[in-house]
Amino acid sequence: MKTVYLFTNTFPYGINSETFIEEEMRVAGNLGLHIVVLPLHRKKVCRCVPSNVEICNSLADTSFIKKIYIACLMLFSLHFWKMLWIKDRPRSPNEFYQGIKYLYGSFWISSFLSSHKYIFKQGSVFYSYWFNHTPLGLGWRIKKDEYYRDFVLYTRAHGYDVYERQIGSYIPYRKEALAYLKGVFCVAKEGKIFLQKCYPNYAEKIFLSHLGVSTKEQYNKKVKKVADISFISCSSLTAVKRVDFIFKRINSFCVAHPQLCISWTHIGGGPLLRELQALIENKSKNLNVILTGYISNSDVKQLYMMNDFDLFVNMSLSEGIPVSIMEAISFGIPIIATNVGGNAEIVNDETGVLIPVNIDQAAFNETVSDIMNKMDILKISTILCYQNEFNADKNYHCFYNQITL
Template identity: 35%
Template sequence: MKNLLLKTDANMKARKVILFTRRFPYFKTEAFLEAEINILAEAFDEVVIFPSEISEEVRPILANVKVEKEFSKHFQNKKKRILQTIFSSFFWDTLWKYKSKINSADSFKHIFQFSSSVIAYKTYFKNYEFSESDLLYTYWFTEATKAFIDLKKTKKFKLVSRAHRYDIYEGLPSTPAFWPFRKDVLEKIDKLYSISENGKNYMETKYKVYNKIKVSKLGVFDKGKTAPQNVENEISFVSVSRIDPMKRVQLIADSIVNFAKLNPEKKITWIHFGDGKERENIKNSIPVLSNLKAQLNGAIQNTQIYKYYEENPVSIFINLSSSEGIPVSIMEAQSFGIPVIATDVGGSGEIVQNETGKLLSANPSVSDVNLAINQILSENLSRQEIKKFWNLNFNAQTNYENFVNDLKSEVFLDEK
């Protein structure tokens, strides 16, 4: 890999990245880390992962990536954590500091859970031997980041974090009303990497901290394929997300049903990849139409989605979420040259532009979605141009190489 292997320079110190995740490499979540982890591992001598939750299901990782399981046992000991939190001055100080924001049971619960997680990290890692050349990387800009900001008072290490959606935007139906200590953490962290310009602008505007946040977009790898196009009078839609109210999968279903009713001469297919409690209810809401085939699959591996794109025609990818960072699912679709319809929330406007699809308002109607479908079908967007846009903006190889090089040039500047 170009410009990455600074570790081969005999004059450079050994470098280690200590990565804090929720579940990765366990379960199926944090799938976007699968693209990033190998480039991190290639660029640094060692990567150590501390997930807060583990399972029997583990994804393959490179030889120099080590997974520490003991912390998860500590973190998942809920009874002990409750007692530690109740008798902790940190919790009561936090409660007092944010007493004006406590207007419901949910806001109290949020402070309690936040404090409990911070205490869990600080308790476990206060005796951990960090090296001055270690880079601590919290994959989410939440409790772990606050904990290591506090530990930086007595320990020497570099600290960076990523910020996505849930850990950026406040006060949305799908996000906390507020994040405690945000301005303090922003001022003291070595660097925060937002996955979108929108997220960076949001935090800088809200907290007036301008010198700590950089944009580092996520990405997916090129599979070297373009999704086949439909034959005449056949239209196929794909959507990919978990099924919960924020993702508005029911609105996707209603829109496609409406489109099918208005176009009885067309053979229409809708495939959804992703699971959730409302999957059966959405299935049952779809009427039997002679020209519509709808299939709601459960959660599957990304590799199966790629295989579907390689082997099946896809006319349009649809995402109608009420809140987003920048959806990796859209990056995946664009990497196969598939046009996209999406709502203008979070950073979605940075990936869905005129040459790649149609950007709807944050709260579109069924008729708005249908208008966008007809526009895309009539414009016959170039799949090569869509793929070109993806390659310039969301290619994992480029984005993660740039990210790693930035870690070395910015975070380790004092070592050169």
């Protein structure tokens, strides 16, 4: 059986980094595959992985002197100077900076493979979890080095690594990376359509492969309700996630319904925590707010199991296809989410309501009331949607069958 070398940003390190890979590794472990995970960066906390999933820290342990050497390689390379003149060149100083950063990452990956052949078993699979600098660096080495000639290269594509220019970033040499790749597995249908439209010559290499979640908890678990309406949200506290907007809409809903006892729980932390806490100081009296901060994926599931949440709210400006929403529907929680990215692939009449990015207060209030009126039906249909479309065992089994054949 082929060995799969999985390149991540930090997984399995960190409490809240790339948590969605945990489920994928569980399924891969059950399939008996030999997976070697190579994180680019290490953190203090290391999460558990199945026994047949190996962690290789050599890439993350690159020395400072080696990094200086890689930077020099990049600066004196044809790829660096060509980046200024190609048709898809950087359009601003920020894009130029992003281009340098990603190009450096590609040289880092390629240089690492050149000096660490002993790590890699010939005839194996290279799998990048992100469609960023990693596939380009891996592709260079496959093309240049006879040792890697029979390796095959795949990548997933999510949100920032699909719509990079829409969020002020820039990833150079996309066409070259696509030429090296055997397959790009987009986690959202919208991302697949976008990449196929941008790169029609490589459309046949671009596929849809949903992520998935799993839960063995009992959906009919009896939990005492502590509020008339209980909202839940889960994301980092960053500008693109607009958690402040979630609070404002829920808080104004509370003001409009003073007779109701309402709670809002938010899972996640981030740079905008203090700003959010300042807003919450002026909350409505009938609103109870709980900010959990960053918690582990297992703790998230425990929170869902032990609480009777009515509505999951997502107000993001940009998304791939959120695992947080998949987890919510797996527990029978209906969704209110902005119509961006891959949200529409999860949120429909059976799972909740898609809303405009700048939904006004009256429309938000009406949406909440409508969902609460058909809550019993939605709690059942959300679980059915999860089982049919976002079941981790089914989706990841199919994915690994495709990349290891």
